[in-house]
Amino acid sequence: MKRIFTSMLWLASLGLGFAQTVADFENFDLSSESFLNGSDGSGGFSSGNVFLSNVYNTDYDFWSGWAISNTTDTQTPGFLNQYSAITGGGANGSDTYALTFISGESVINLENDAQAVEGMYVTNNTYAYLSMQEGDTYAKKFGGDLGDDPDFFLLTIKKYENGVLGDESVEFYMADYRFEDNAMDYIVDEWTYLDLTSLGSADSLQLTLTSSDVSPFGINTPAYVCVDQIETKETTSVKAVELTAVNIYPNPTTDFISIDNDTNSNINYTIFDVYGQLVQQASTALSHTRIGVNNWTKGTYIIQVTDGEKVKTERIIVQ
Amino acid sequence: MILNRILWVLLVLTSTSSWGQTTMDSTQIIQTIEVKAQKIRTGGIGSTTAKWDLPQLTNTIAGNIATLLQTEAGVFIKSYGLGSLATSSVRGGSAGHTLVLWNGIPIHSPMLGLLDLSLLPINTVDVVEFQKGGNGALWGSGAIGGVLSMDNEVDFSNTLNLSVHSLLGAFGTHQQDLKIGVGSTKFQSKTRFSYRSANNDFTYRLRPQLPKQKQTNAALENYNFLQEFYFRPNLKNDLSVYFWRQYSDRQIPPTTTQNKSEAYQIDRSNRLILNWKHRRKHSFWNSKLAYFDEDIDYFDPQTLLEALSNFKQLTAETTRNWFWKDQHHFLAGTTYLFSQATADGYRGKEEEHRVALFASYRWSVSKWQTQLAIRQGFRDIERLPVLPVFSVDYKVNSNIELKAKISRNYRLPTLNDRFWRPGGNPNLLPETGWSQEVTAISFFGKNRFQYQITGFNRQIENWILWSRKKDQLFWSSNNITKVWSRGIEQSLEFSQPITNGNLQFKTQYSYIKSTNQVALETPRIARGQQLFYTPEHQLSFNTKIHWKTWQWSFQQIYTGATTGINADVDSYWIANTRVQYQINKQKWRSTVFLNLHNILNTNYYVIERRPMPGRYIEGGIQFNFNQ
Numbered sequence: 002m003k004r005i006f007t008s009m010l011w012l013a014s015l016g017l018g019f020a021q022t023v024a025d026f027e028n029f030d031l032s033s034e035s036f037l038n039g040s041d042g043s044g045g046f047s048s049g050n051v052f053l054s055n056v057y058n059t060d061y062d063f064w065s066g067w068a069i070s071n072t073t074d075t076q077t078p079g080f081l082n083q084y085s086a087i088t089g090g091g092a093n094g095s096d097t098y099a100l101t102f103i104s105g106e107s108v109i110n111l112e113n114d115a116q117a118v119e120g121m122y123v124t125n126n127t128y129a130y131l132s133m134q135e136g137d138t139y140a141k142k143f144g145g146d147l148g149d150d151p152d153f154f155l156l157t158i159k160k161y162e163n164g165v166l167g168d169e170s171v172e173f174y175m176a177d178y179r180f181e182d183n184a185m186d187y188i189v190d191e192w193t194y195l196d197l198t199s200l201g202s203a204d205s206l207q208l209t210l211t212s213s214d215v216s217p218f219g220i221n222t223p224a225y226v227c228v229d230q231i232e233t234k235e236t237t238s239v240k241a242v243e244l245t246a247v248n249i250y251p252n253p254t255t256d257f258i259s260i261d262n263d264t265n266s267n268i269n270y271t272i273f274d275v276y277g278q279l280v281q282q283a284s285t286a287l288s289h290t291r292i293g294v295n296n297w298t299k300g301t302y303i304i305q306v307t308d309g310e311k312v313k314t315e316r317i318i319v320q
Numbered sequence: 321m322i323l324n325r326i327l328w329v330l331l332v333l334t335s336t337s338s339w340g341q342t343t344m345d346s347t348q349i350i351q352t353i354e355v356k357a358q359k360i361r362t363g364g365i366g367s368t369t370a371k372w373d374l375p376q377l378t379n380t381i382a383g384n385i386a387t388l389l390q391t392e393a394g395v396f397i398k399s400y401g402l403g404s405l406a407t408s409s410v411r412g413g414s415a416g417h418t419l420v421l422w423n424g425i426p427i428h429s430p431m432l433g434l435l436d437l438s439l440l441p442i443n444t445v446d447v448v449e450f451q452k453g454g455n456g457a458l459w460g461s462g463a464i465g466g467v468l469s470m471d472n473e474v475d476f477s478n479t480l481n482l483s484v485h486s487l488l489g490a491f492g493t494h495q496q497d498l499k500i501g502v503g504s505t506k507f508q509s510k511t512r513f514s515y516r517s518a519n520n521d522f523t524y525r526l527r528p529q530l531p532k533q534k535q536t537n538a539a540l541e542n543y544n545f546l547q548e549f550y551f552r553p554n555l556k557n558d559l560s561v562y563f564w565r566q567y568s569d570r571q572i573p574p575t576t577t578q579n580k581s582e583a584y585q586i587d588r589s590n591r592l593i594l595n596w597k598h599r600r601k602h603s604f605w606n607s608k609l610a611y612f613d614e615d616i617d618y619f620d621p622q623t624l625l626e627a628l629s630n631f632k633q634l635t636a637e638t639t640r641n642w643f644w645k646d647q648h649h650f651l652a653g654t655t656y657l658f659s660q661a662t663a664d665g666y667r668g669k670e671e672e673h674r675v676a677l678f679a680s681y682r683w684s685v686s687k688w689q690t691q692l693a694i695r696q697g698f699r700d701i702e703r704l705p706v707l708p709v710f711s712v713d714y715k716v717n718s719n720i721e722l723k724a725k726i727s728r729n730y731r732l733p734t735l736n737d738r739f740w741r742p743g744g745n746p747n748l749l750p751e752t753g754w755s756q757e758v759t760a761i762s763f764f765g766k767n768r769f770q771y772q773i774t775g776f777n778r779q780i781e782n783w784i785l786w787s788r789k790k791d792q793l794f795w796s797s798n799n800i801t802k803v804w805s806r807g808i809e810q811s812l813e814f815s816q817p818i819t820n821g822n823l824q825f826k827t828q829y830s831y832i833k834s835t836n837q838v839a840l841e842t843p844r845i846a847r848g849q850q851l852f853y854t855p856e857h858q859l860s861f862n863t864k865i866h867w868k869t870w871q872w873s874f875q876q877i878y879t880g881a882t883t884g885i886n887a888d889v890d891s892y893w894i895a896n897t898r899v900q901y902q903i904n905k906q907k908w909r910s911t912v913f914l915n916l917h918n919i920l921n922t923n924y925y926v927i928e929r930r931p932m933p934g935r936y937i938e939g940g941i942q943f944n945f946n947q
Contacts, residue, residue, distance in 0.1 A: 056793065061742035062667075065793040079623025104793060136578030137623075141886075141929070146526045146576040216885045217843040219788075298791055 021119065024049030024231040026097040029069050036070035036084040042253060044301045044318035046099065050115035050233040052316070053099055054108065054301045065104060071096045078131035083225065085127040092122035092192035092229035100126055100227040101208065108161070109206040109228075114235035117202045121232065122192040123156060125175050126225040133176050133188050133222060140221040141214045143178045144186060151179040152213040154188075154222055158195070160203035164278050169200050175210075175226065192229060244268075244313035247306045253318035260290040260306065270306045274298075294319050361458040361651065363682055365691045366711025366725030367757060368772065369451040374473075377442045378942070379871060381898040381915045383495075383516075385420075385448065385470070386437035391875050391896060393450055394809075394828040394860050397437070398853050399926045401573055402491070402933050403520045403540045406438035410452055411776060412805035412834025412854050413465030416731055421459070421469045423562055423593050425610040425635050428462065430659040430672065433734035439568055439587060441514055443485065443497050444546050446473040452809075453776065454755035456729030457693040457709040460655065460676055461750070464729045464780070472562060474508050474550040475501075480947035489915075489938030492519035492539075506552050514544040522933035525923050526576060535931060537581045538573040542566070558597040565590050572618075575929035582621045589614040603642040610635040631661040631735070649682040651693075661735045670739040674699050674732070689713040705730060705752050723759040728752070733797065737784055743796035751799075753780035770813040778805045788842040801840060803851065807832035821867035829859045853889070853927065855880035869902040884928040892924035909944040 026048045029037060037046065039057035046053045046069050053067035070084040071091070084100065091098040101107040111118065125133075133154060136142030143152040154176040160167045173195055176188040200206070212222040247268060248261040262268050262285065272280040272292070280302060281292065297319050306313045370393050372380070382388035386406035389395035398415070399406040407415035416433035419426055422445075428435040442448065448470050455463040475481075481501035488494055495516040502509055520538035525531070549561040566589045574581035590613045598605040611634050618627040639653035657674040680693035690712045697704040709727035716722060730750040738746045757776035763769065782799035789796065807830060814825040834854045839847040850856065857880030864873045874897045881891040900913035914937070921935040 058742065061794070063742045063794055077622075077624060079620065079625060081624050104788075135580070136575065138572075138575070138578070138581075138583070141575075141577035142579060146929075147530075214886075217845055218885065219842065221886070 020235055022049045022115065022233050022235060024051040024233065025095055025229065026069050026091070026099050027095060029097060031069065031071045031097055034072050036068055036072055038064040038068045038084070039066070040064070042318070042320075044253065044316065047112065048099075049231065050111060050113045050235055051118075051231050052110040052112045053101070054110065056300050058299075065102065066107065067099055067101045069097060069099055071098070075127050078128065078135060078137065080128060080223075083126065083128045083223070086227040087125045087127050087130040087190050088192055088227075092124075095229065098227050098229040100225055103208060103210045103224045103226065105209075107208045107226075109208070109231065111203060111205055111233055115233035117234045118197045118200065118206055119232040119234055120194055120196045120198065122194050122229045123173065123175075123189075124192045124227045124229075125154075125189050126223075126227050129154070129175070129223040129225045130188055130190060140223065143176055143188065143214075144183065148183055150213070153177050153179055153211075154213075155211045156226055157209045157211070158197060158200070159207045159209075160200045161205045161207060162203050164204075164273075166207060167200070167203075171195060171197055171199060178213075244306060244308050244311035247308070247313050249304055249306065249313070249315045249317070252315065253320045254294060255320050256293065256295055258292045258294055258304065258317055260285070260292070260304075262286070262288050262290065264308050266308055268306050268308045270304060272302055272304045274300065274302055361455075361680065361693075363649070363689070363691065364451075365682065365689050365713050366709075366723050367451055367453040367759060367774070368723070368761070369449055371450075372442075372448045374446045377445070377448065378911075379873075379898075379900065380442070381873065381875070381896050381917070382442060384438050384442060385440040385468070388442055388448065389437070389450065389468070391860075391877065392862070394811075394830060394858055394877075395450075396853075396855055396858060396879065397926070399438070399932070400930050401520075401535070401538065402522060403438065403518055403538060403570060404573065404930075405436050407434055408437060408465075408468075409854055410465030411778065411807065412803075412832045412851060413778075414731075414851075416462055416734070417465040419455070419459055419462040419464075419467045421467065422564070422591065423471055423595065424469070424608060425593055425637070426459070426462065427591065427612065429614065429616070429631060429734075430633060431616075431629060431631055431661050431663065431735045433462070433731065433737075436587070439542070439566065440470065441516070441542070441544055443499070443514055444472075444512055444544050444564065445470040447471045452774075453725055453757050454709065454727035454729040454778070456707040456727060457678060457695045458680060460678075460695060460697060460707075461674075461730060461732040464731055464751075464753075464755070464778070472510070472546070472548050474510070474548070474560070476503070476505050476508060476550070476552060478503055478508060478947075480945070482945040483943070485940065485942045487938055487940035489518075490936035491522050491933070492517070493938060494518070495940070503550070508548075508550040510546075510548040510550075512544070512546040514542070516540070516542045520573075520933075522936065524931040524934060528923055535573055535933075537571040537583070540568065540570040542568045556599045558595075560593075560595040562593040562595070563591070572620075573930075576931060577929055580622075583625075584619055586617045586619075587615070588617075602644060603640060605638065605640050607638045608635070627664060629661065629663040631659060633660075634658045647684050649680075649684075651678075651680040651682075653678050659735065661739075663736075663740075665736070665740040665744075667741055670735055672700065672735060672738075676704075687715040699732060704732070704750060719763045721761040723761070724757065726754065726756045728754050733784055737797040740797075742794040743786065745797050748784060748797060749782045749799045751780050751783050753778060765814075768815055770811075772809075772811045772813075774809040776805075776807060776809075779803075780805070783836075785840070785843070787840065790841070800838065801845075802837040803834060804837050805832065805834040807834075818865075818867065821865065821870075823866075824862075824864040826862045827860065828862075830857075832856060832858075850883055852885055853882050855882050855891075857891075869904065871898075871900045871902070873898045879926075887928040889925050889928050892922050893920060894922055894924070895919045907946050909946075911942040911944075912940075913942070914939045 039055035045055045055066040057064045072085040073089040074082050074085040075089045132140045133143045156173045158171045178186040210224045212220045214221040246263040267286040269284050271282045302317045304315050386397045390397040396409045397406050408418045410418050420435045450468045452466040455467050483499040485497035497514045499512045522535050523532035545565045547563045551559040568587040570585050572583035593610040596607045613632050615630045635657045637655045642650040655676045659672045662669050676697035678695035682691040693709045695707040707728045711725035714722045730752040732750045733748040738744050755778040759774040762771045780803045783801045783803045785800045786795045787800050809830040811828040816823045834851045836845050836849050859878040861876045876895045878893050882889045896917050898915045903910045918935050924932050
């Protein structure tokens with residue numbers, strides 16, 4: 002199995018140079034105090050060389066995965082203020098940032114030539130911060146009723162490479178109340194840079210959250226993290242030749258994906274989900290190929306079609 | 321002769337027992353008791369029924385149905401705090417497994433499938449009956465753990481009755497009740513008004529050695545207005561109208577791990593029931609039409625959250641009872657229920673229709689009484705499981721009675737379970753299962769002692785839980801598990817006349833295992849794990865002494881440890897006492913009373929992070945005038 006995001010690794014092995022790109026999410030040009038939660042059916046957000054997937058259910062008005070925001074409310078507790086960062090804006094004085102509600106895991110996908118994440122800024126969102134500081138109906142204030150509970154809210158980052166979750170991890174306490182001296186307890190309220198070079202090359206990063214305030218129903222602490230200025234490292238000199246004689250449609254789709262092949266030759270296609278897991282792989286010389294997606298989990302998929310040196314890559318949303 | 325007797329019996333059905341007892345012979349009294357017991361349609365066969373009539377309700381320390389069940393019936397009440405939401409767990413069932421009836425009509429919310437028992441003041445009704453065990457064939461959805469029946473009754477011999485009740489208590493508690501009954505032998509009117517307000521700013525300790533702190537944002541205001549009209553144009557017909565308007569404005573206090581709360585909830589309900597009874601030679605008809613319109617609105621100014629919900633419910637029911645030779649009783653009936661609800665989570669209105677046909681045959685002879693009942697219900701166009709119940713009583717001798725019952729019961733999914741977005745599942749199956757119970761009752765010591773022991777067993781399949789399936793991004797309602805409840809209930813009662821009075825003592829103990837039988841991932845619940853907030857052990861002692869016009873009662877209640885969602889909850893002992901003195905002067909009766917709650921000053925929790933009050937006092941006075 003080979004990940005699309007690592008398809009350029011062999012180029013790096015030729016001794017070609019590297020560059021750095023920052024995903025700062027300012028490219029979304031949001032109006033003030035607004036957010037994108039996928040309700041436009043975009044299926045995710047690209048900035049720099051990362052792609053953050055999003056699933057939006059129009060029946061339920063329910064989003065999962067990632068959102069992009071520039072809301073600045075640092076005072077209002079509760080779910081209705083779920084899009085705000087406790088810093089009141091993006092990292093280093095910027096306006097826009099990304100945030101995720103982590104249900105199990107959230108993934109930062111590397112795309113284009115990116116092959117590693119050097120680092121990124123993280124902070125708490127307002128809902129989670131105030132919940133940990135003040136408590137709410139479902140979640141405890143950190144420290145508990147007497148202030149002495151050794152509570153924590155821990156962000157763990159691992160990498161996916163070739164569809165395999167790596168053992169290496171970077172851990173960061175979004176809140177830490179485990180100190181003997183309660184005066185040292187803290188909840189992160191500033192953008193904090195995480196050095197992720199120790200993770201090395203990756204196709205994507207996995208973010209998970211654990212909390213000391215947990216019940217059989219899961220984490221009580223609102224499981225949000227805000228992210229900004231994700232620095233990726235990528236190769237610089239070789240670009241794949243675009244395969245223009247192939248057309249992939251419809252997008253978004255519900256029943257099937259069609260591939261029109263005007264190359265008059267045998268093409269290979271490979272489909273991954275956003276976690277890098279291989280979904281389907283085949284070759285075809287037919288001028289029209291139809292792939293049924295009825296039984297696929299709703300979400301974003303990456304389809305890569307190759308004809309020799311030529312490559313075409315598309316993100317397809319299955320609804 | 322038979323016709324006359326039946327007519328007498330049926331008349332007494334809507335009259336006071338004192339009136340009946342002074343005008344009938346002993347045979348008629350027996351039948352009166354039998355027919356009156358039909359409020360829960362079983363005639364007491366197969367299991368025992370606890371009953372509180374007006375004098376008992378007037379003289380209890382309990383102010384609402386939740387406290388009454390807890391202090392008098394040994395039922396576990398899951399209370400979120402003084403004045404806050406309170407639901408019951410009967411025989412290890414969930415809150416939705418106790419069916420609550422008002423004048424024979426279920427009043428639980430079709431959206432939530434339960435009722436806040438703390439919002440049911442006992443002074444709005446005249447009789448409360450409670451029967452544990454499955455009764456689905458006769459009452460339909462929700463009659464799994466037990467059936468609680470609250471009824472208003474009429475006395476056609478009344479010309480004028482006036483009752484004023486006033487109570488002051490700790491934490492700014494203030495209550496006023498007014499009841500006026502006027503009428504004739506053909507027409508009666510009863511008007512009740514009740515107002516209660518409390519700050520509920522009690523103090524509690526987070527740990528026994530720590531200083532006290534005060535509960536905040538816990539105030540409440542409750543209004544109840546109830547109007548009843550009873551019309552008896554002739555001996556064959558009774559028409560009654562009941563209207564009950566409730567308004568409750570309650571603050572929602574913070575948990576012990578929450579710095580503050582500004583949330584509050586407003587509950588409004590308008591309930592109207594029309595009831596017509598028509599008596600014939602060997603039978604009577606009873607038709608009811610009910611319309612309920614209720615709101616629950618939750619506001620949290622801190623989080624800017626407003627959650628508004630409303631439901632309207634129409635219930636129509638007709639039953640016909642036949643009697644033959646005092647031995648045979650046949651009941652047939654049909655019920656139609658239409659619910660329409662609105663909530664933000666529904667993205668609009670949702671509706672549900674339910675229809676049911678049910679029948680029952682009761683046979684009484686010598687030492688035996690048996691009952692067989694069956695129900696076929698439909699939800700929308702879907703046929704529901706058939707619910708049979710078979711119960712039997714056998715009087716071994718004058719000292720020993722045996723009772724047994726086997727029943728199939730279900731609880732239909734609530735509208736929230738079906739239609740909440742995301743996660744609602746319109747195709748959920750009802751929670752369904754069989755229950756069995758056996759009871760032995762022994763009278764001894766010249767009938768001064770009564771010992772009772774009941775063993776029960778119940779399996780519920782398709783138990784509904786909100787859970788998260790693998791690869792599912794949100795929580796959803798699913799028929800995901802199975803719950804096995806079993807246990808033993810024992811009680812010993814003692815009653816002894818004393819000079820100018822009476823001494824009563826009752827102790828109850830229950831051991832209940834109610835376990836989840838399927839290992840679950842999310843929520844993480846092990847196979848064999850006791851359900852949350854379901855104590856295995858409960859013990860209570862109740863002593864009442866009447867002497868001249870004094871009355872004293874004392875309760876001590878032990879609740880075993882439970883598993884909470886966030887932390888285990890320790891066991892606790894609670895004790896309450898009440899003393900009252902009554903002055904009777906011609907048509908006036910005046911009562912002064914004092915209630916002392918939690919006299920051991922126990923620091924306890926029913927739900928973790930939700931503190932309960934320590935010792936507190938209430939006192940008041942009541943005037944009754946009877947023309």
